[in-house]
Amino acid sequence: xxxxxxxxxxxxxxxxxxAAAGSASLSSHDGLRHSQNAFxxxxxxxxxxxxxxxxxxxxRVWHLGVEQIVPHYMSGExxxxxxxxxxxxxxxxxxxxxxxxxxxxxxxxxxxxxxxHTRTNEKSLSKAHLATVYRDIxxxxxxxxxxxxxxxxxxxxxxxxxxxxxxxxxxxxNEQAKRVALAAMNAARNETExxxxxxxSAAAGMNLFLMDSAPYTVKNEPIPLDMLKKYRNDIGYxxxxxxxxxxxSERLGIWQNLSMERQMEIAERALFGKRTFAQxxxxxxxxxxxLNPGNPEAEVxxxxxERKEEQ
Amino acid sequence: MELYRLTLxxxxxxxxxxxxxxxxxxxxxxLPYMTPWESKPSLLQPARAQMAWTMLWISAIGWLLFQxxxxxxxxxxxxxLEYFKTLGVSRWRQMAQLWLSCFTVFGGMVLITFAISTFTxxxxxxxxxxxxxxxxxxxxxxxxxxxxxLLALSIGLGTRFNGAxxxxxxxxxxxxxxxxxGYLEVFLADNDNPLLNxxxxxxxxxxxxxxxxxxxxxxxxxPWTELGRIxxxxxxxxxxxxxxxxxxxxxxx
Numbered sequence: 145x146x147x148x149x150x151x152x153x154x155x156x157x158x159x160x161x162x163a164a165a166g167s168a169s170l171s172s173h174d175g176l177r178h179s180q181n182a183f184x185x186x187x188x189x190x191x192x193x194x195x196x197x198x199x200x201x202x203x204r205v206w207h208l209g210v211e212q213i214v215p216h217y218m219s220g221e222x223x224x225x226x227x228x229x230x231x232x233x234x235x236x237x238x239x240x241x242x243x244x245x246x247x248x249x250x251x252x253x254x255x256x257x258x259x260x261h262t263r264t265n266e267k268s269l270s271k272a273h274l275a276t277v278y279r280d281i282x283x284x285x286x287x288x289x290x291x292x293x294x295x296x297x298x299x300x301x302x303x304x305x306x307x308x309x310x311x312x313x314x315x316x317x318n319e320q321a322k323r324v325a326l327a328a329m330n331a332a333r334n335e336t337e338x339x340x341x342x343x344x345s346a347a348a349g350m351n352l353f354l355m356d357s358a359p360y361t362v363k364n365e366p367i368p369l370d371m372l373k374k375y376r377n378d379i380g381y382x383x384x385x386x387x388x389x390x391x392x393s394e395r396l397g398i399w400q401n402l403s404m405e406r407q408m409e410i411a412e413r414a415l416f417g418k419r420t421f422a423q424x425x426x427x428x429x430x431x432x433x434x435l436n437p438g439n440p441e442a443e444v445x446x447x448x449x450e451r452k453e454e455q
Numbered sequence: 456m457e458l459y460r461l462t463l464x465x466x467x468x469x470x471x472x473x474x475x476x477x478x479x480x481x482x483x484x485x486l487p488y489m490t491p492w493e494s495k496p497s498l499l500q501p502a503r504a505q506m507a508w509t510m511l512w513i514s515a516i517g518w519l520l521f522q523x524x525x526x527x528x529x530x531x532x533x534x535x536l537e538y539f540k541t542l543g544v545s546r547w548r549q550m551a552q553l554w555l556s557c558f559t560v561f562g563g564m565v566l567i568t569f570a571i572s573t574f575t576x577x578x579x580x581x582x583x584x585x586x587x588x589x590x591x592x593x594x595x596x597x598x599x600x601x602x603x604x605l606l607a608l609s610i611g612l613g614t615r616f617n618g619a620x621x622x623x624x625x626x627x628x629x630x631x632x633x634x635x636x637g638y639l640e641v642f643l644a645d646n647d648n649p650l651l652n653x654x655x656x657x658x659x660x661x662x663x664x665x666x667x668x669x670x671x672x673x674x675x676x677x678p679w680t681e682l683g684r685i686x687x688x689x690x691x692x693x694x695x696x697x698x699x700x701x702x703x704x705x706x707x708x
Contacts, residue, residue, distance in 0.1 A: 148547075159690075159697070161691070162690055163695060166689070167656065176656075177640065178662050179662065182634055182667075188501070189499070189505070190505065
């Protein structure tokens with residue numbers, strides 16, 4: 145046997161030895177573990193894009209599967225209109241007669257899309273089928289949250305899905321909702337340029353507070369002062385960071401890149417967050433007065449206002 | 456070097472590489488603007504580097520490995536390799552020339568990616584900038600350690616089997632090493648089966664070469680000892696695959 149004919153085997157042997165040594169040294173400190181985020185998709189700019197694009201898919205599955213109606217973005221009808229039309233078909237929106245041929249053509253195509261997705265089967269989905277749809281939606285919501293944990297829509301819709309009793313509400317789902325809220329708060333932590341993640345963080349903090357305080361409110365017991373103070377600090381910090389970064393973004397001219405609708409949407413959400421946050425001072429004052437009845441200055445406040453769920 | 460020149464001329468005249476090269480040049484500059492960067496302009500630069508590297512991986516898996524498999528298949532079926540054998544060109548030399556002809560074109564793509572990722576997305580801070588350049592160099596090294604031997608394997612398999620089969624095997628190996636192991640890991644999280652754990656350990660962990668997240672999230676360069684371990688591991692697999700490719704390589708079908 146010549147060296148030449150042996151060379152591939154020598155190469156393979158050396159390769160095996162080297163790979164084994166490298167693998168042993170890597171696995172000694174968990175170095176072989178997969179990042180579970182190939183090409184850094186999750187959390188990157190493209191992750192943000194895909195999380196937003198996924199909204200339409202989730203919306204379609206939700207309306208076709210759970211609500212079993214044609215998705216609003218296809219029909220162009222609001223929630224009320226769709227239900228009204230079901231009761232009385234004459235209430236269904238009909239295109240105006242004096243529209244341009246171009247608009248008429250677009251309406252014609254839209255009507256075909258609606259027909260394509262309109263349910264004609266009188267029987268609704270079976271329980272087992274519905275459970276599969278719920279599971280699919282949960283997976284999609286989780287994927288979209290992982291792609292962009294700072295996105296308000298991705299976080300809050302997943303949180304609602306996990307906590308609304310019809311779909312989640314189980315102890316396991318509630319634990320997941322807490323983990324998701326903590327992940328959303330963590331994701332915003334290093335954000336210094338975009339104010340929106342801090343609003344998501346504030347919303348997650350509020351959700352966590354509502355989940356943590358639920359056992360007390362259910363039993364009609366007072367919420368511990370420590371818990372109130374902790375959440376006032378966390379949520380207050382997030383809202384403060386939002387205000388600071390938003391002002392900075394406006395100063396640098398970044399804020400002006402957003403459309404008027406987006407700016408208004410964010411401003412409204414910020415206002416909502418600040419209003420719910422304002423309850424904390426009253427709650428804390430009441431708790432302090434309870435612990436220290438001699439202090440006449442402490443204000444007496446009502447029970448925490450339940451969070452209005454946005455659709 | 457006649458075989459090298461012949462193969463390179465054939466690749467250049469077929470021009471499929473141009474599709475990938477054009478996408479590699481254009482997408483890193485176009486796609487970042489499709490992301491929601493308006494509220495966070497600092498997303499744009501890492502997104503450029505991320506797209507350049509992702510496109511390079513796509514070009515490697517979509518074009519390079521395919522090219523190797525078809526060239527190996529075509530030249531072995533046409534008798535070209537046997538002709539060069541009669542001229543006294545040894546198997547090692549033939550394989551090296553085929554490999555080099557594919558890599559001449561692909562090397563250009565690697566250079567483009569390195570240039571886009573390094574020079575159009577460099578952080579302003581000098582410390583971060585140094586990390587950025589080093590990370591890109593480390594990424595090139597690890598990327599080559601994965602892709603170069605896979606090309607040799609696709610050539611070797613191509614000369615022995617059908618081109619499509621050779622491509623399917625190498626692309627399967629690459630995708631398994633990059634993504635499949637991640638799924639296996641999730642499955643193994645609550646499974647103690649020793650056989651599956653052994654499969655996991657013996658799998659080619661190509662995902663270790665993916666440094667994209669170090670760039671996108673500006674994590675800094677890989678510590679040199681750790682890089683040495685990863686390079687030794689991937690280098691070992693590279694030698695193994697090179698030896699295997701030689702064993703598979705045959706001049707005629």
